[in-house]
Amino acid sequence: MVVQIVKVMFPLSRLHVTKSFPLMRFMSSLSSDSSVRSLLYKEYGEPVEVLQFGDSALGKLEGNQVLVKWLLSPVNPADINTIQGKYPSKPPLPAVPGNEGVGEVVAVGTNVQNFSIGDRVLPNGNNLGTWRTKGNYKAEDLLKVPSDIDPLAASVLKVNPCTAYRMLRDFVQLKPGDTVIQNGGNSAVGQIVIQLCRIWDYKTVSVVRDRPDILKLKEQLKELGANEVLTEDEARKTDLFKSKKLAVPKLALNCVSGQNALEVSRQLANGGVMVTYGGMSREPVTVPTASLIFKDLTFKGFWMSAWYKKHYGSKEQIDMINEIAQLFKEKKLVVPPHKLVPLNNYREAIVNTLNAGGKTGLKYILDMTNV
Amino acid sequence: MVVQIVKVMFPLSRLHVTKSFPLMRFMSSLSSDSSVRSLLYKEYGEPVEVLQFGDSALGKLEGNQVLVKWLLSPVNPADINTIQGKYPSKPPLPAVPGNEGVGEVVAVGTNVQNFSIGDRVLPNGNNLGTWRTKGNYKAEDLLKVPSDIDPLAASVLKVNPCTAYRMLRDFVQLKPGDTVIQNGGNSAVGQIVIQLCRIWDYKTVSVVRDRPDILKLKEQLKELGANEVLTEDEARKTDLFKSKKLAVPKLALNCVSGQNALEVSRQLANGGVMVTYGGMSREPVTVPTASLIFKDLTFKGFWMSAWYKKHYGSKEQIDMINEIAQLFKEKKLVVPPHKLVPLNNYREAIVNTLNAGGKTGLKYILDMTNV
Numbered sequence: 001m002v003v004q005i006v007k008v009m010f011p012l013s014r015l016h017v018t019k020s021f022p023l024m025r026f027m028s029s030l031s032s033d034s035s036v037r038s039l040l041y042k043e044y045g046e047p048v049e050v051l052q053f054g055d056s057a058l059g060k061l062e063g064n065q066v067l068v069k070w071l072l073s074p075v076n077p078a079d080i081n082t083i084q085g086k087y088p089s090k091p092p093l094p095a096v097p098g099n100e101g102v103g104e105v106v107a108v109g110t111n112v113q114n115f116s117i118g119d120r121v122l123p124n125g126n127n128l129g130t131w132r133t134k135g136n137y138k139a140e141d142l143l144k145v146p147s148d149i150d151p152l153a154a155s156v157l158k159v160n161p162c163t164a165y166r167m168l169r170d171f172v173q174l175k176p177g178d179t180v181i182q183n184g185g186n187s188a189v190g191q192i193v194i195q196l197c198r199i200w201d202y203k204t205v206s207v208v209r210d211r212p213d214i215l216k217l218k219e220q221l222k223e224l225g226a227n228e229v230l231t232e233d234e235a236r237k238t239d240l241f242k243s244k245k246l247a248v249p250k251l252a253l254n255c256v257s258g259q260n261a262l263e264v265s266r267q268l269a270n271g272g273v274m275v276t277y278g279g280m281s282r283e284p285v286t287v288p289t290a291s292l293i294f295k296d297l298t299f300k301g302f303w304m305s306a307w308y309k310k311h312y313g314s315k316e317q318i319d320m321i322n323e324i325a326q327l328f329k330e331k332k333l334v335v336p337p338h339k340l341v342p343l344n345n346y347r348e349a350i351v352n353t354l355n356a357g358g359k360t361g362l363k364y365i366l367d368m369t370n371v
Numbered sequence: 372m373v374v375q376i377v378k379v380m381f382p383l384s385r386l387h388v389t390k391s392f393p394l395m396r397f398m399s400s401l402s403s404d405s406s407v408r409s410l411l412y413k414e415y416g417e418p419v420e421v422l423q424f425g426d427s428a429l430g431k432l433e434g435n436q437v438l439v440k441w442l443l444s445p446v447n448p449a450d451i452n453t454i455q456g457k458y459p460s461k462p463p464l465p466a467v468p469g470n471e472g473v474g475e476v477v478a479v480g481t482n483v484q485n486f487s488i489g490d491r492v493l494p495n496g497n498n499l500g501t502w503r504t505k506g507n508y509k510a511e512d513l514l515k516v517p518s519d520i521d522p523l524a525a526s527v528l529k530v531n532p533c534t535a536y537r538m539l540r541d542f543v544q545l546k547p548g549d550t551v552i553q554n555g556g557n558s559a560v561g562q563i564v565i566q567l568c569r570i571w572d573y574k575t576v577s578v579v580r581d582r583p584d585i586l587k588l589k590e591q592l593k594e595l596g597a598n599e600v601l602t603e604d605e606a607r608k609t610d611l612f613k614s615k616k617l618a619v620p621k622l623a624l625n626c627v628s629g630q631n632a633l634e635v636s637r638q639l640a641n642g643g644v645m646v647t648y649g650g651m652s653r654e655p656v657t658v659p660t661a662s663l664i665f666k667d668l669t670f671k672g673f674w675m676s677a678w679y680k681k682h683y684g685s686k687e688q689i690d691m692i693n694e695i696a697q698l699f700k701e702k703k704l705v706v707p708p709h710k711l712v713p714l715n716n717y718r719e720a721i722v723n724t725l726n727a728g729g730k731t732g733l734k735y736i737l738d739m740t741n742v
Contacts, residue, residue: 088665257660279660287658289628289650292672294459299670301663 034058037371038132039346042094044085047350051083051097053343058134063111065136068121072155072340073101073130075349075364078305082127089126089305096129098366099305102145102154103130112139120145122158122321124312126305131343133368140313145325152335153328155365156188161324161333163277163304164192168200171273171300172251176201179227179246181267182253183207183260184280186217188336188363191224193253195333198225203246207235207264224334236263251275258283265297273298338363343371405429408742409503410717413465415456418721422454422468424714429505434482436507439492443526443711444472444501446720446735449676453498460497460676467500469737470676473516473525474501483510491518493529493692495683497676502714504739511684517696523706524699526736527559532695532704534648534675535563539571542644542671543622547572550598550617552638553624554578554631555651557588559707559734562595564624566704569596574617578606578635595705607634622646629654636668644669709734714742 036058041050061067076099081087083097105119115121123130124143145154168174180197184190185206197204206221208214210231218229227246230238241248248269254261255278265274265287274297276285291297311317327333339362341349349364407429412421432438447470452458454468476490486492494501495514516525539545551568555561556577568575577592579585581602589600598617601609612619619640625632626649636645636658645668647656662668682688698704710733712720720735 276660276663278664284660285658285663287656287670289647289655289672292647292656292670293649293674294672294677296672296674296677299658299663301660301665301667303664303667306665306667 036132036134037343037368038096038129039098039343040094040096041083044083044090044093047080047083047097048347051346051350053346059136061107061109061136063109064138065109066105066112066115066121066139066142067107067134067136068103068142069106069134070098070101070103070130070132070368071151073098073366073368074156074159074338075346075353075366076100076159077353078159080350080354091127091129095127096132096135098130098132099123099127100156100158101130101366102151102157103134103142105142106134109139115139115142115144118147120147120149120151120154122154126308131346131366131368133343133371143318143321145321146329149325149329150335152338152365153333154325156335156338156363157321157324157328159304160188160336161192161196161328162307162320163302164189164196165320165324166304166307167253167275167277167302168193168196168202168251171275171302174200174202174251177203177247178251179203179205179241179249180251180253181205181207181249181264182255183232183264184255184278185221185226185229187255187278189255189277190253191221191336192333194221194224194226196327199327199332203227205230205235205238205240205246205249205267207232207260232260232263235267238267241267248272253277254285256280257285259286262286262288265291265299268295268297271296273300275300275302277302277304336363338365340365340367340370342366343368407503407505408714408739409467409500410469410714411465411467412454415454415461415464418451418454418468419718422717422721424717430507432478432480432507434480435509436480437476437483437486437492437510437513438478438505438507439474439513440477440505441469441472441474441501441503441739442522444469444737444739445527445530445709446717446724446737447471447530448724449530451721451725462498462500466498467503467506469501469503470494470498471527471529472501472737473522473528474505474513476513477505480510486510486513486515489518491516491520491522491525493525497679502717502737502739504714504742514689514692516692517700520696520700521706523709523736524704525696527706527709527734528692528695528699530675531559531707532563532567532699533678533691534673535560535567536691536695537675537678538624538646538648538673539564539567539573539622541673542646545571545573545622548574548618549622550574550576550612550620551622551624552576552578552620552635553626554603554635555626555649556592556597556600558626558649560626560648561624562592562707563704565592565595565597567698570698570703574598576601576606576609576611576617576620576638578603578631603631603634606638609638612638619643624648625656627651628656630657633657633659636662636670639666639668642667642669644671646671646673648673648675707734709736711736711738711741713737714739 035055040052105115121142125141185208205228206226221229240246250272252264252274254276257279258281343366406426411423476486479486492513496512556579576599577597592600611617621643623635623645625647628650629652714737
């Protein structure tokens, strides 16, 4: 496998992120070409085995359709699980992978009212297949975002930032000064949680795995707005809450499960809620009976796809997308660490997303303009 | 230890229960004696070691107090844990044990408006100490119940039936035909759950431990109204829900935890709720990450004492007590299997409650009129 290193960015270098990917580049890249370069899988299996990269002809644009030229699309672990057939949301085969990304409208069907050429769009549905250079989509399957949003931010907006946003909004009525505790503080969602909490004036305690460069990581997360960053061992022994330095957390966010989640749940206030959105340890969540009965803790889960399925096209969804887009535009939110790779180098993105297992926090983003 | 077998009753013999304990016996047993026979503990520890049985003088009745002659008081596992100092709700020492029971008003203070001599009362607070023949209580610490309720039913009304009632009411909006699944189906709470579900037209699936007389137990629970009674092994393999014989359960009640609770939770519908109110296996609740994220299950706990603390004296509480009292009066609810022992034979009640570990389902009730 030829691995082509394209670009590595870190969120702390905010100027770098925006400067390195100017809007102009996309805006001048309209194409009338009728061929599509695309990834495709005809059976479920390991992505490096079942994914095929090739060209196909673009179908005729129907009256209710919009032709979208995809610009960028991240590789999320859920994309890989979908290709493996291990994800509950299974597209019919053959399928083009990719569930998130940002595109540009290059043609609109005769009956389409609400899109114009040049509009920036996100996929407004599950498994629409964004890992291709272009495609025709029903207008209702697309969602417009402000045209002046950084395309990198737009490409990763729909999954991780929205997951963080909903988990902070929908489970506990938080007020300024309240504490949120989370594990996987260095994950893509974890970093957005830290930033949203800073914006909304909630305090965050982020638990991360110990590592050789732990001090550097702590500093990076604190620059994003983290109040406290603790290793698992430090979290177990912390007296942050007993000493009243921070309010006892009402909300815990868990993407690790296992022993880590158990320790995090012990820090919750009476009546607190732990929301699980991932299980990187591959262990279940262990809940002491006493913490349910006597501490009145609640354990729930969150799945962004299910939320979308229930809320696509709702005011709630549009408000969320616009609010997050605005925060990116104002540079109050920065895109977590990422690396761009051309679509045809998809293997690098997939292998590293699989192997990283969340340890590096580096998100791979496929670049469909560079193929 | 001398074990005196007093009386064993089984809920199926409904007439037996009421006939064996006639109201008249209490109603004619007023006493002006100023000495109190009581259990008392001066330090936390094993009940058979720290409990003392003896006589003391009754204090002067204050103007805002009511003198109650206690008739019957059950021995709940929580009473034992309280004496051991292992329960979160700790009375100041020295303390008279007993948290539940039924008494009769034998005198009222000059300022008390809402109680009369002859009223039947329950303790309306935690740790008021019912394991004594009589005591003076503030009027607000007592709750009147209908005088014609079976005293046996009244003595056990406040904890187990109210726990079953609240768990069926407060977590999931159930409608007729919905299914509730529970483990510990033979426990005191489990039997009331079965009966309340029959009354409210919910279906129940009760999971019980396998035992030599399993067929007899199944029959007994079905006579109470159980739709299905399954051993743990049968529950794991059941196709009751796949076959659509019963609706997939929206609510699961758990007093066992461990592997048993895990298997029960697997039967829940998407969006279902498991409420934990006990942990007889002494294992935690294990929650697969996928069941939180993709099945949207919720895991919560219920603690009757905490509910009371929040709702004492509320309309909600009074309505509940009256509704349950009425159901006992109409013989729609029957008291779970129990055995009466005189107060001075408390050791038998405690040792057996400790050892039974929920296996026999036999509740010990202290009889203060027979000491």
